[in-house]
Structures are given as structure tokens and as C-alpha cells.
Amino acid sequence: MVNARIKLIASIDLLLAASFGLILPILPIFLVERINGATIFNVALAYSIFLISKAFFGWIFALFMSHEKVSTRAKGGLFFGSILITLTPIVYLYSIEITHIYLAQILLGLGFGFLKTSWMYLTHQTIEELLHETLLNIHGYILTFCLAMVAIFGGFIAYNYGYTLLFYTMFGLGLLATILSIVFLMTKNNPTKNKSKRKIRK
């Protein structure tokens, strides 16, 4: 069954995705309105820089993590990934030129690369192998629905109160996720409990 660790780790991913999802639909408009010299090509390039850095750093971190001390490195990746994603809205807020936005996108890709790789390992470690696919499916449905809700909320905040409050909201959500990740690092995995449940199910 679902234990506290699974709830925590699912909440961390949801909160960080919601934090990024607030700005995601309206990021091109923000860049064109507020950043000096931003064109359509620059906006698309910023998006592709994020995707490339996410794939690249995720791959490198997976290799680094699988080398030795896997569990410790995965926990560290979760913590530092959430910190990097939390700091990105501040970089957006104080950026003036498009180069700063590129740097922010690289930072965001680094954070998501760390987070996704370590998140996948930690969920594998926490839940049974048979239930892992079910967890990923249900988490995917909830994540998509959460992103939909957050897209409306982000548009509402930016339209009525401006971009500054939107970035502070993103920072607050990220901070909450970071605190939850610290709580997750302090909890211990209890393999004996899982084994006993497995026996009962059989």
C-alpha cells in the first residue's frame, strides 16, 4: 500500500512540475514583452536549450549515480535538483538580456535532469517492482491534470497581478518542494515492512 515515503516523493514531483507549469504556457509572451531583443527564434532556442540540457545532464547524472553509492547520490540529486528548480524563477525575474534566459534554461534543465533521474531510482527503491508501473501511470494522470489547473492559475495571476507575483508563487512552490525533499531525506526506507506486505499479498 501507499506509505508516507511514496506520498512525499510524489508530492515533491507534483509541486516542482506545478511550479514550472505556472509559467510554461505564457513564457514566450513574457520573453517577447520583457526581455530586450527577444525574437521568435530566441524563444524557440530557449525552449530547445532546456530540452537539450535536461537530456544531457540527466544522462550524465544517471551514469554518475550508477557508479557507486547509488542511494546517497540519488538522494543528493533529488535535493540539489529541487533547489536548482526553485532558484530558476529568481533568475527569470532579474534577467534583462536573452543570454540570462539561456542560462536560466540551462539551470532548469540541470535541475530537472537531476530530479527525474533520482526520482525514478528512489520510487523504484521505495515501492515494489510490480506496483511501480501502476504508480507511474496514476502519477502521470494526476500530473497532467495538475498542469492543466496550474496553467489557468498562472495565466490568471500574470493577467491580474503581473509577472512578479507569478515568479514569487513559483519560488514558494519550489521552496515547499525543497522542504519536503529534506523531510524525505530524513525518513528511512523500511524494507522489512515491504517484505511482510508482499507475503500477505501472495
Add this chain to the structure above:
Amino acid sequence: MNNWLRTVVQGNMFYLIAFGLLTPIFALFLIEKIPNANLLTVGISEAIFLMTFSIIRPFTRLSSQSDSRGFRIQYLLWFGSVFIVLSPFLYLLSRDMLDIYVIQMLYGIGVAFSEPAWSRLINQTCALPTEKFNEPFYTAGTLIAAGLAALGGFIAQEQGIPSLLLYVGTTLFCATIIMILIYNRIGIHKAKNIW
């Protein structure tokens, strides 16, 4: 399984889900083309797509769960592909934000209908990851999406967004045809001839 086939399936799936070249500049297209578009309506239009997708997806997954031979998933793929291919051409004809909401809903239905077939193809073309580090598993698809996003920005800046929409519609048509052909080849398990 063949690595090239796996890359083609992943790249096509990412292209179709991320709406190919259009995703990063979709908000700018709405602001330029649609009279009443603002930050709130752009957020709502994105939310409508995601909400439709997330509501319909469990039902399509459930309906295709017992389909071991894959014919029902194939019909869903055909209908979903039609919706996906139609949507960029419908964007060109849209005049109001309400049109955009309906098109986003259609696109969400299309992606939710096609998703079981894509995941079945991914499962059949990729060997299941034996280790727990399966993040590099989708690297090829992400990199293809990144390259296409930059290309989309370049085309939009040089030729304008309407020509980009035409280009996206044509390429989406090709991508869906490739997915349907690959599904016909490896997705369906035909029954043995008992005679």
C-alpha cells in the same frame, strides 16, 4: 529490436505530443492572430488540452487493456491521427478564442486516442530496461523535440507563423502515416490460420 525503428517511433511520438515545431511559440501565435487573446486565455487554452487529455486517457487505456491482438487500438489510432492532423489546419481558420478552445479539445482527444498505440509500439520496439536508471531511455526523443523546436522558431521568424502552421500540418500528416504503417507491421498480432 532495431535501434533505428525505436528512434523513429520515439521521435514521432514526441513530435506528435509536443505538436512538433509549434509548441514554444504557440502563445505568440495566439497573441498575434486572435483578437481577444491575453495571458489568461492563453493559459485556459493550454489547460483545456491538458485536461481533455488527462480525462480521456484512463478510459482509452482501460478499453485497450484487454485488447491483446491490437485491432481496437488500431481503430483508436486512426481516429486520433485524423484529429491530430486536422488541428493545425483548423488553427489557420480560427477567428475567435472559442475556436481555439474547441480545437485544443479536439487535439487533446486525438492525442488521448493515439496514446495506447504509441505506448504499445514503444513497449514492442524497446527492450524493457533491466536496470533502474532508465532516464536515458527517452533521450533520443527529447533531443529530436529540441532540434525541431529550434527549427520551428527559425521557420516562424523567416516565413511567418501561417506558413509554419502549413508546414507543421504536412509533417504531422507524414508522421502519423509512418506511425500507422509501423503499427500495421509490428503492433498487430494476427491469429494463426487454423486451417
